[in-house]
Amino acid sequence: xxxxxxxxxxxxxxxxxxxxxxxxxxxxxxxxxxxxxxxxxxxxxxxxxxxxxxxxxxxxxxxxxxxxxxxxxxxxxxxxxxxxxxxxxxxxxxxxxxxxxxxxxxxxxxxxxxxxxxxxxxxxxxxxxxxxxxxxxxxxxxxxxxxxxxxxxxxxxxxxxxxxxxxxxxxxxxxx
Amino acid sequence: xxxxxxxxxxxxxxxxxxxxxxxxxxxxxxxxxxxxxxxxxxxxxxxxxxxxxxxxxxxxxxxxxxxxxxxxxxxxxxxxxxxxxxxxxxxxxxxxxxxxxxxxxxxxxxxxxxxxxxxxxxxxxxxxxxxxxxxxxxxxxxxxxxxxxxxxxxxxxxxxxxxxxxxxxxxxx
Numbered sequence: 001x002x003x004x005x006x007x008x009x010x011x012x013x014x015x016x017x018x019x020x021x022x023x024x025x026x027x028x029x030x031x032x033x034x035x036x037x038x039x040x041x042x043x044x045x046x047x048x049x050x051x052x053x054x055x056x057x058x059x060x061x062x063x064x065x066x067x068x069x070x071x072x073x074x075x076x077x078x079x080x081x082x083x084x085x086x087x088x089x090x091x092x093x094x095x096x097x098x099x100x101x102x103x104x105x106x107x108x109x110x111x112x113x114x115x116x117x118x119x120x121x122x123x124x125x126x127x128x129x130x131x132x133x134x135x136x137x138x139x140x141x142x143x144x145x146x147x148x149x150x151x152x153x154x155x156x157x158x159x160x161x162x163x164x165x166x167x168x169x170x171x172x173x174x175x176x
Numbered sequence: 177x178x179x180x181x182x183x184x185x186x187x188x189x190x191x192x193x194x195x196x197x198x199x200x201x202x203x204x205x206x207x208x209x210x211x212x213x214x215x216x217x218x219x220x221x222x223x224x225x226x227x228x229x230x231x232x233x234x235x236x237x238x239x240x241x242x243x244x245x246x247x248x249x250x251x252x253x254x255x256x257x258x259x260x261x262x263x264x265x266x267x268x269x270x271x272x273x274x275x276x277x278x279x280x281x282x283x284x285x286x287x288x289x290x291x292x293x294x295x296x297x298x299x300x301x302x303x304x305x306x307x308x309x310x311x312x313x314x315x316x317x318x319x320x321x322x323x324x325x326x327x328x329x330x331x332x333x334x335x336x337x338x339x340x341x342x343x344x345x346x347x348x349x
Binding site: 014016018041048049051057060063064072075079082086087089090091093107108109111112113118121124127137138141143144148149168171 | 192245253261264268269271283286289299300305311324327337338340349
């Protein structure tokens, strides 16, 4: 199981191009849909917490999921799995390639991969929106958040904390 | 200060104080690495960004490994990478412990109720930003639509989709 977790996250780490969010579709497929190690709602919760914590989102998410699935050993093997591919690849580039970024074939491959990442991220959005009820409300919140973050440059951390507070206050008032 | 300790502390700070991951971390990394320590020139830093975009993994880890190696060889890369990851690990461990302890309380449930719908919006924002920065010509639009159909309609594994996209890049560009 531990080796399995390590291998899964090694795969995820090795194919996460273009920042932490690119990892979400791969994680969703490997951990939620195929292996069913974690439920939809838990996965979303872990993503939210990972956003609100300091450091790389990919690292935070994998540590959270590791804890959830297999405690401390799980967290450590997921962390190692996520970090090792980039560590090894950068090390190899630092040692051997002075001109890596100028290799024509590398540039071509990445001209193909970059727009693919956009498509993969969009598919995550659609998949996540389709799960659960009250679609209109969830779409509206998503669009508002996207505008706040994407166009008004408001930090995701602030929005997450604000969302938590609003929900706490509204629920509290409902009870009273 | 011995250079290894210096590397460790600098990347620990980067890990501890960068919120929002990825591109949100860049100004902070830039500040520490270029202006505070002079470990890299602005041009070298831009080169690292380019390499990070072309290699998998979080940019914070890519730059930690690269800069660590450049300053102090293999040990340097190891120390810097551990430094940048450690704050995440500590914070997430604490947070996970607290949340598991109070998992079944109303307050924790309410907090999650509030933040669950926000996550989708954050991912949507990431899509808009990636789309704006990468889908620049008609070939890119073609690749984007093809991959969306493959992953969403045909349910092809995202890793396979990335490999196909790389191949399309070689053919089209």
